Amino acid sequence: MIPAAFEYFAPKNLDEALRLVERHGDEAKLLAGGHSLLPLMKLRLSAPRYVIDIGRIRALHGVREEDGRLVIGALTTHHDVESSELVRQRCLLLAEAAAEIGDVQVRNRGTVGGSLAHADPAADYPAAMLALEAEIVATSSGGSRAIPAGEFFVDLLTTQLRPDEILTEVRVPVAGRRSGGAYRKLHQPASGFALVGVAARVRLGEGEKIESVAIGMTGVAAHAYRAATAEQALAGKKPGAKLLGEAAGRVTEGVDTLGDMHGSAGYRRAVATVYARRALEAAIARAGGKTA
């Protein structure tokens, strides 16, 4: 439980941090809340030569609204997301996902950027960001690029981020009228990670038909993904119990499902269907102006 020796930097601003990642990126790890990185280092599953603690960079904290989008700084804690009145009003799904992470201690330390960059296959934010069609902003000394959430997650613990980049913020489009979202999760009781997490976002259109729908899934596969065939089954149709059941039954279609001691692949597929239906029901109810 003793990490390998490392050199520690605590840059005070983003420029300083960017210079450090440019120089050491290949052999460095960024430290934000530390709730993923430090356990890995203690178990020596990760032994970075340099640790760059970006926790002092004030500019990366906080949530604001800008051009019809929520902009969430990478160092915003889960607790801040969960309890932000702005997030609750504009994007209840995201606040719900944040509230389901780990436990109080984890939510007080863990950060949005850290969770996304780590890309744990059972983390909650990835599913939410996929369903919300968020953009993840990566910054290097050469400038910033916005990566669509749908392209960001590549594989187990692997993202589009380059070693010289820092994940600086997330931009979440604010949904308009007749939209609703919900996050539903089955916890692994010890760690609080998702055995299955489903983020669903729905916009209703003419004749109460589903105008658009996005379903983000986590815990089920090596990385979070959009349940495309389920979305297709729903688009343009009027939601009812039969339709929702059929669509939810497709959320793991074509997916190489994970299995472990907390739930076999078969069990995860079974509960993914149940939780997808529940998330969709709640999202549709909210889109229709009901509380769910």
Add this chain to the structure above:
Amino acid sequence: MGEMNVIGKRMAMTDARAKVTGLGRYADDLSVPGMLYGRILHSPHPHARIRSVDTLAAEALEGVKAVATGRDAPTPYGILPIGHDERVLALDKARYIGDNVAAVAATSPEIAEEALRLIRVDYEPLPAWFDPLESMKAEENWIHEKRAHNIEKEYHHHFGNVDEGFAQADFVLEDRYYCGEVTHAAMEPHSTLAVWEPNERLTVYSSTQVPFYLHRTLSAVCEMPMSRIRVVKPLVGGGFGGKSEIIPLEVAASVLAKKARRPVKITYTREEVFYAHRGRPITIVDLKLGITKEGRITAAQARIVQDGGAYCGYGPVTVLYSGALLNALYDIPNVKFDGFRVLTNKPACGAMRGHGTVNARFAFESMLDQIAARAGLDPVELRRRNLLKAPCTTPNGLRVTSYGLPECIERVAERSGWAEKRGKLGKGRGIGFACSHYVSGAANPIIRSNMPHTTVNIKIDRDAGITVYSGASEIGQGSDTMHVQIVAEVLGVRPERVNLVAADTELTPVDLGSYSSRVTFMAGNACLNAARNMRAQILGPVARQFDCETDDLEMRDETIVSKNGAGVSMSFDDAVALAMVGEGALVAKGTYAPPEQARGGKFKGAGVGPSPSYSYSAQAVEVKVDRETGQVKVERVVAAHDCGRALNPLTVDGQVQGSVYMGMGQAVQEEMVWREGRLMNPSFLEYRLPTTLETPQIESIIVESIDPEGPFGAKEAGEGSLAAAIPAIANAIYDAVGVRITDVPITPERVLAALRAKEEAEKGGAR
């Protein structure tokens, strides 16, 4: 017995302030000048011959002060005299992943860790055994050469005649039950500070439930007389049985300290705690039960296989308890038991809260409900019809002196609303019922002797403070507070006047330890005897001065007064000063040994199970089952526990709630998952320990049967309620959704599979 002032009152534990303020000192909080940090090298192989251990590079590392291997401490040991099969560091073979191979002491934890990486061990891997049912068929590659077919011990008991019993039955049922392995998960990881003293003595501070057995073992392994070793137990952050054997780090720290002639501290990482283990074994129970149509049990037969891991430990005791305590809960005329303790290449199992009885009780109480359904009987009614007629002695020689089970059953049935709720809670909701019991200490000591199991001393000097010296080990269960209460009650003083010195082999007389729920009954009785002895010493001179009999006097509210209010009144301080005239400091002693008639029968294995007294429990549990996912939520528990007299109802409530919580964890969440001898979940991120979030409302009901031999009538409170929780939950799930789960933990996956199988069967039936 008149009205009492301290006994029976809700009293905060004497160490509570230290614990909640963080000022309490546990073993790992201790440090002394010059202290070294020890680490242990563990085997990566489940079964391997050790050809050589090369420690030269580690010894050469700057800051390393000692490196030890098996050759430094070759004396074998084990908690049972019949099971001395462990060495602190393996000599010839490693028998599980995690087995201890070498140890280092260095000036910093980092250097110690680095030194471990420099030790070269030449292993020759051997075929390994992981499945107990396969292992017991082994013809070769036995884990211990002397244990043929990897069977550590087997026992075959038959009381009455089960063939006749089953012939008399109208309903006979057979089933197999499986319980996965669980571990104690005490919050405090094991830690030992061994101090080599300048006068060639060894002082060992350790997180132990059994300072006395540790003392003996250190003497043997370190080859030093016990008189030159002192064992001190600081605050212990939970034991639950996991610190009731000699744990390798305790011996390794001592061996290193002796070798380096320096103090050495070793604290296990959480992963090491999981591998040190000694928890509840995988258990396979084949149970057969017969009842008449009136609901009388005619016979019970159990074949129990326990997966003991690589060393003996408490193993034979664990398997014997599983058989012995098939008795003494209900009246069963014919009982047959075949028990096998099997060796496998995994960490040794041992004693865990409810030692040996829990998994057998799960099977039994589940089957009672299954057979009640077959016979069309209410499960509670079936239990009512099979009560013992206490006082009595069971066919296997267990003496039941007090029996609060009937009252436990009635009060739980009433409080839980059993009659109104069973089968009527609506979709996905159910209520279940179960009973359990446990010993109040073992009537036979682990190491056979005719000495008392506990001695307690009390000293009063000129400050009129009362110091109690007891070897009993507080592990969070209330041992210290119990002593203070008993002495304060007998001597009629405020508890604040009583100071306790406990669990220090230099200062306190021997107590056998905190295991098998023996402390309140045994140390409590010794303490009571010592206090009465002290009382007589104080009252004698007072009676002489006032020319009355000591029987005319009583001690209360810090004074000595006449019982009839006539004349005598003397403060406690004055009475003590009077008693010391010509005597000096007052010293009193009390002992306890279980009576001969409590010590059981004479057959092989008869020594385990007998106790001076048994506790009784009944529980009702309400659950909600999500039919789509198989998730089980325990929503309410009503638990009644017969603890004789509740010396401290606050701690009894706590013990009952803790037992229920722990049972619930095993029932629906916890399991150690093994793959080829490797533990897949050696952390609290993966081992699914419930937290307060999953813990329901637990309503405890204290039933006081007042045991004729317990101190003030008290008996066991800390373990007996655990076993009922598991079958009560299984029975509630059956009531909720109609599926019978016979495998523990009852995971959502198992429930969902059973629900689907039931749907399929019903569809098939409809066709």
